[in-house]
Amino acid sequence: MEMLRRLGKKSLDQVAGIGYALAMLMNALIGKPNPRKSLPLFIHQMYVVGVLSLLIIIVSGLFIGMVLGLQGYTILVDYGAEQSLGPMVALSLLRELGPVVTALLFAGRAGSALTAEIGLMKATEQLSSLEMMAVDPLRRVVAPRFWAGFVSMPLLALIFSAVGIYGGYLVGSGWLGVDEGAFWSVMQSSVDWYDDLLNGVIKSIVFAFVVTWIALYKGYRAVPTSAGISAATTSTVVTASLTILGLDFILTALMFGG
Amino acid sequence: MESRKTQIWVGLFVVLGVLALSFIALRAASGSAATAGETYTLYAKFDNIGSLKVRSPVKVGGVVVGRVSQISLTGEYYEPTVEMEISADYSQFSETSSLSVLTSGLLGEQYLGLQPGFIDDTVGMLEDGDTISDTKSALVLEQLIGQFLFSQGND
Numbered sequence: 001m002e003m004l005r006r007l008g009k010k011s012l013d014q015v016a017g018i019g020y021a022l023a024m025l026m027n028a029l030i031g032k033p034n035p036r037k038s039l040p041l042f043i044h045q046m047y048v049v050g051v052l053s054l055l056i057i058i059v060s061g062l063f064i065g066m067v068l069g070l071q072g073y074t075i076l077v078d079y080g081a082e083q084s085l086g087p088m089v090a091l092s093l094l095r096e097l098g099p100v101v102t103a104l105l106f107a108g109r110a111g112s113a114l115t116a117e118i119g120l121m122k123a124t125e126q127l128s129s130l131e132m133m134a135v136d137p138l139r140r141v142v143a144p145r146f147w148a149g150f151v152s153m154p155l156l157a158l159i160f161s162a163v164g165i166y167g168g169y170l171v172g173s174g175w176l177g178v179d180e181g182a183f184w185s186v187m188q189s190s191v192d193w194y195d196d197l198l199n200g201v202i203k204s205i206v207f208a209f210v211v212t213w214i215a216l217y218k219g220y221r222a223v224p225t226s227a228g229i230s231a232a233t234t235s236t237v238v239t240a241s242l243t244i245l246g247l248d249f250i251l252t253a254l255m256f257g258g
Numbered sequence: 259m260e261s262r263k264t265q266i267w268v269g270l271f272v273v274l275g276v277l278a279l280s281f282i283a284l285r286a287a288s289g290s291a292a293t294a295g296e297t298y299t300l301y302a303k304f305d306n307i308g309s310l311k312v313r314s315p316v317k318v319g320g321v322v323v324g325r326v327s328q329i330s331l332t333g334e335y336y337e338p339t340v341e342m343e344i345s346a347d348y349s350q351f352s353e354t355s356s357l358s359v360l361t362s363g364l365l366g367e368q369y370l371g372l373q374p375g376f377i378d379d380t381v382g383m384l385e386d387g388d389t390i391s392d393t394k395s396a397l398v399l400e401q402l403i404g405q406f407l408f409s410q411g412n413d
Contacts, residue, residue: 043268044261044264046271051267051268152271154275158282159278161278162277162281163278165285187286197282
């Protein structure tokens with residue numbers, strides 16, 4: 001009986017959590033837009049969330065592209081098919097690694113920071129003081145952060161893919177001696193604008209939505225103690241990563257499975 | 259001044275994102291160029307299409323002039339019928355043209371090879387919706403081996 005009760009409580013908590021998260025997002029995003037007041041906040045958050053994540057994205061994109069070039073070459077050269085290195089690097093980056101790795105890095109780099117920041121605002125009662133001053137903390141604190149994450153992550157994913165392809169080109173063509181013209185032309189003939197590029201961008205937009213939402217919700221609902229904030233930050237990274245990987249499978253099955 | 263610097267950085271970030279997009283779009287990807295413009299449709303019936311797929315190229319002497327747009331079984335006898343979109347730039351193929359399923363390389367993918375036919379006063383040109391009648395089916399290795407063994411047995 002006790003176990004049944006605990007199971008019931010757990011499920012109810014889960015459902016209530018989803019409801020809270022949805023209500024938070026609705027309240028933050030729906031309403032009369034006020035560009036003059038919210039644009040500077042948005043720009044500042046773009047800087048914090050997007051620009052400061054650039055370095056880690058560019059460096060990891062370059063290295064992942066270079067590793068792909070190296071690993072792909074050693075396998076493909078056995079079959080005399082090293083000219084397929086270009087499409088291999090480009091397709092794996094555009095379809096999978098670009099959106100997924102960017103989302104994982106983004107969850108670790110920017111998502112955890114968002115959670116900790118909002119959690120600390122809550123713990124030090126800054127959110128309540130905003131409400132005392134008749135400023136809606138959802139509109140003032142949550143909304144610009146959400147939009148900033150939502151806009152910047154697809155851009156980061158594109159930069160990641162572009163830098164990765166260049167990294168693969170550096171290793172494949174510059175070091176291992178794959179013919180430069182073949183590398184690009186075979187890539188061009190097998191990478192499709194709609195199938196590969198657009199689907200990759202759609203993936204990264206979905207991930208951006210999910211990661212930012214989870215990060216903000218975990219911060220907003222954090223227990224306002226130091227232990228609570230640390231737990232919320234951990235939970236952001238774990239939940240976001242698992243959600244990304246699960247969603248990625250579903251999206252891949254929908255886009256490329258048929 | 260702080261916010262001005264922030265704005266510049268964010269602007270740079272967005273420009274970088276757009277640059278990445280255009281880099282990928284221009285250097286790595288391609289819209290299927292051969293069938294990007296105006297196209298017209300041709301049909302052809304085969305005995306066997308092998309592993310031909312939708313979007314497989316149609317080539318004349320190695321140059322891509324169109325793509326396969328649909329494959330289906332039609333008619334009373336369920337014949338494999340291939341629908342092709344040919345670029346309108348190449349609209350002067352005569353009715354005596356022949357079409358065969360070919361393979362690029364030993365293990366490569368299959369494509370349709372279009373062999374332009376002769377032009378005479380008595381033969382017309384292929385137009386939108388026409389069917390190419392002279393077709394050669396794909397080579398199926400098992401059938402070839404079977405024929406070879408059968409002919410060996412007759413000796």
